[in-house]
Amino acid sequence: METTHSEPNAAHVHDSVKEYYGKILKQSSDLKSNACVPSAKPIPVYIRKALTEVHPEVTAKYYGCGLAVPECVQGCRVLDLGCGSGRDCYVLSQLVGKSGHVTGLDMTEDQLEVARKYIDYHMKTFGYQKPNVNFVQGYIEALRDAGLEENFYDIIISNCVVNLSPDKASVLREAYHVLKEGGELYFSDVYSNAPISESLRANKVLWGECLSGALWWEDLVRLAEEVGFSKPRLVTASVISVGNEELEKLLGGYKFVSATYRLFKLPKHSEKERCLVMYDGNITGLEEKFEFDAGYIFKVNEVMEVDGDLANILKNSRFAEEFTFQTQAQGNTTPGSCWAKPKVVPASPFKLAEQLGSASVASSTGLCCGPQESCCK
Template sequence: LTCSFHDRLTNNACLAPAQPIPAFVLKALKKIHPEVTSKYYGCGLVVPECLEGCKLLDLGSGSGRDCYMLSQLVGEKGHVTGIDMTEDQLEVARKYVDHHTQEFGYEKPNVDFVRGYIEALKEAGLEENSFDIIISNCVVNLSPDKRKVLSDAYRVLKDGGELYFSDVYSSRKLSDEIKNHKVLWGECLGGALWWEDLVRLAQEVGFSPPRLVTANVITVDNMELEAILGDYQFVSATYRLFKVPKISNKASLVIYNGNITGFGESLEFDAQYTFKVDEVVEVDGEVASILSHSRFAEEFTFQPPGGPAGCGVKKPKVCANTRTMAPNVS
């Protein structure tokens, strides 16, 4: 489950990360076997924060590059599972389990790979309430049943768990011509979800409203495809969805303690909130619920509103939607 090979893409969705790659992530990537890296055909890089000791699932794991990178970040006490439908890719990933166990200095493997479909996690043997985090890298758009992907992800996540994923979104619902165009499908555009449908589907299956992390406009360098796409616009965006209790309307003051690996000075949580260490930031009820009921709970001090606010950064919302961060594709 990947987009077309990079050298055949006619859009920029896979060319550059939306944010600089942290040094500790680059260090982890350098330890991965060259064959795993060379046979990985995913787009970009998806690395959530606060991973130590977590149990993580990668949807559409391919040759295992992201799994092996993340297996270093979760540490020996954490675990990473990759699921993919392509046996050839899984063979490459499984081939190097022992190699990476030794390379990382672990006594036993903390990564495994299963064959299956991202819409059928139960059938693949993945248990309910078993993962802290799920990631996905430009894969959900290739699924014909995106609701099932989200509902299965919600089912296997623990309470407080997160789906952190990057994908392609459109400015409005796609026409049948675009959906059925083989080249556009291979370009990860034909399966793009209208971002408002993501908002609706996520909440219908139980997730908190999606939080936008980053978004880049996708440009298409092909006149024939441009003619078919017309005034449709696309973005490559990373969202975070949480399995937390229904949102309280109560705002809260939070203080980031700076203890997350690689984020000692500040934590850029999403496109709206950046938390600087030891500074008081007022957050809305949605974010307060997420922070206090997820793995981030121990990384913040919480205070009732009304106290002094500090210099934490709260950015203006990307769109007029007051509940959900949305990519600006207008």
């Protein structure tokens, strides 16, 4: 299926974004809109601690929208698409540990200069004898051209960058190629409530502010399927209030959200059978519960029913060792047995954002999902 609109000239977009993030913006306070919103979910203590260890100059040039730090990353190879000054890379450097590795890729040399400047500082701070972080200049639409290996990374993250690309389909295709089987693309980005018009997509400021290049959220679902990824799992969403009268006037009736999704590269023809699972509580920092997405909150040692898509993900990814699996038939053999059910959540990130009460984007903690529904109630 063809996209609902043509993409702007790639070279012009790349040059414009390089200028905007390399020359015009000096720190996050220079942004003209509120597109860079905080996470709608509370930030776990272990991540908050890791954030405090990042050098202030690196943090000052952070332009993300949400939190792109997935769980269960110890020892993993992680790639950050559009890493900028390296904030998320240095957070993940601490979480993957000495046995893991983080690669940051960005096309803007000015941003990479800041990221590279503080490699030694962070390695000393973290107590590492040798760096577990490196930075590569390249385009997120052409990862293999930048020298990145196919079937190499366990996890790819991205924080408010895909919207800046003139070719989203190529970004997803390249991510799919360099991920290992069972690997995950975990990313926060800006989405629109409808396809953006050609005239607005040509506006350099709106594009640089992460607005006019935003995907219509339904296009993400379609593109992911076309590339071969699993159905996108919606983790959280926050309403974006543009906060600039001039830009709001230009945008007219368009609405935007920041949403976090997780996509997995799974074995071809793998089974998708609904089953029962129990979280073992062994993921660092999440010993009591693990919020996989907006619908599924796994409590330690509590049996939960999962749909076929999620069962396929859990069995064929790095999460396989974190769960005990059984079929529903096995679960039904125990008289009086019951298990927790997932929350019913909307497919639309706009409806989820409303459900989470995230219109108050000024809050740095936001609201998390409510208590898990259980069939035992």
